[in-house]
Amino acid sequence: MRRRFIIHIDIDAFFAAIEELLNPSLKGKPVIVGGLPHERGVASTASYEARRYGVHSGMPLRKAYQLCPHGIFIRGNYQIYQTFSEKFFHLLSQYTPDVEEASLDEAYLDLTRCRPLYFSFSRTAREIKQRVEKELGISVSVGVGSNKILAKLATRRAKPGGLFEIGEGREEEFLKDLGIECLPGIGPKAQVILRMLNIHKIGDLWGLPRPTLRSLFGLSGEELFLQSRGIDSRPLVTASVPKSVSRETTFLQDLWDRRLLLAHLAYLCDRLTLPLRRGRLFAHIIEVKVRYSDFKTEARRRLLVSPVQEMGRIYSIAQELFLGLFSSSRLSLRLVGVKASDLARARPLSLFEPYSERSERLGLAVDQVREKYGFGSLLTVREKMLESLYSFEKKRGFVLKTASLTK
Ligand SMILES: [Mg+2]
Structure with missing residues (x-):
């Protein structure tokens, strides 16, 4: 059987490490995340300093307090940990599409398929470790082996903060x-x-x-x-990448107003980016579809060298495609749709268009606000226009199928 190259990577004392990052005065102190000493429940993470007192994750908080009364007990903020975890996996996905999310802070990477890309696996494992530590500011342990169980056992040996590789033939x-x-x-x-x-x-x-x-x-x-015997043929369990994501609207009355149609297209593009961000997906193809009042359907697509995820970029491509179709038509439209396909779970690597982490963070922040207060709580200028045009048309007795943006 072909030798596989599996890397197991685990963040050291994850929650405690994030708390230390947020509050550097905690560094070097016994930190216990999970709740306050008198509360029910268990410790979810103990820093290495706290572990010296025998505290470990899964231990009831009261017991942890008995062992380490001067420990710093923190309830923790799951949402911040989640955001960190997303960054962690985002970084890992740049090395291979074969990533298994074993938990929030633990991953397996299979580099076997990407073999031609890397000069040496040991070096790549070291590079990944250094990048995670530098870019996220936390310590990780890394294990390298020819299957999942060996890689995980290697990490166990490497903890905390080390890297251990089980060379070929040294398994026993x-x-x-x-x-x-x-x-x-x-x-x-x-x-x-x-x-x-x-x-x-x-x-x-x-x-x-x-x-x-x-x-x-x-x-x-x-x-x-x-x-x-170190034999383990289990493949990685990776989240599957969908083939495409699309959003479309059929209007109750056919539309001719170009401003209204473009505003609607912007709204669809905005809707489309949510599943892309959630799945950390980038699209290589953007396609716009229209159906005319005579039921004839046409579509135009663009193949992109560097894949996109950001709403603004998707809209500007969709707008061009749409105008190419609509401007030459003498008919009004009964349907508009936009589709993102040829999806990949990787950040585009381009020298000319540096990936903007700011726009990604903005997108995630918008998602959080909308999740809490509804989609209409934050609208782009075009959507705001759609909303006002829509209420104007509504007064004239005109109704869109997408009844309201404020759902
Ligand atoms: Mg961990």
């Missing part, structure tokens, strides 16, 4: 002396059974024949047999 040597509790397939019950058999290290497991493991643990015994 690496696994031999690790405790059996390191294997994800071994729960507390299995541990008790194995320790009774005087099996404490992964290397000890190799002495147990396959049928014995099977009779002890059933199907998971089979898995254990493979895991303990």
Whole structure:
């Protein structure tokens, strides 16, 4: 079988690290995120300083307080962590489309398909680690191996803040002396059974024949047999990229007013960018479709060298395409639609059009406001115009199918 190149990357004490970033005076202190000492609930993250007192994630807060009474307890802000997590995955997606989001702060990257792009995997792993640490200002641990389980075990060895690579042919040597509790397939019950058999290290497991493991643990015994030898053929579970995203409106009365149609197109482009931002998707093709009053349908598309996500850029392309269709027509329109396709989950890399993080942040901020206060709480100038034209037309008894922007 072809050797795979898997990188596992995990942010060290994630929530606590973000709190330290927001408030540098917390650095070097025992920080416990999850709630206040007297509250119910558990610690979700403990900084390494707090771990020295025996505090760990999942521990009841009261117990954490007993162990570390001078610890700094913080409730935490999930939304900020989420934003950080998005940045983290955004950065990782620039190295390969094969990224598994194992949790908010933990990812697997498969570089096998991208092999020709990279001179050396060890170097790339190191580069990713350095970039995440520099650009996000937090420490990460990185493991490199030929499959998921080996990469994850390598990260465990690397923690905190290190990088560990299991070289080809060194798998057994690496696994031999690790405790059996390191294997994800071994729960507390299995541990008790194995320790009774005087099996404490992964290397000890190799002495147990396959049928014995099977009779002890059933199907998971089979898995254990493979895991303990560092065999793991599981593919990464990556979020699938949709083929296209589109928005369209059929008007109740056919429209001729160019201003109204362009304003409507702007509204559709705005609607279209939400799923693109959510899915961190960029489109290589923008297409505009119109249906005339005689039911004839026409479409125009543009193929883009550097893919787009931002509303302003999508609208300016859509506007050109639309005018190309509409200006030559003598008919009014009954439908307008816009579609983004050939989607990729990667930031465009172009020397000439530097990617603007500001516009992305603006987009995400707009989404948050609209989520809370409704779509109409923030409108672009064109949408505002559509809204006023719409209420003007409404007074004249004219109704659009998109009944209201303020839904
Ligand atoms: Mg972590």
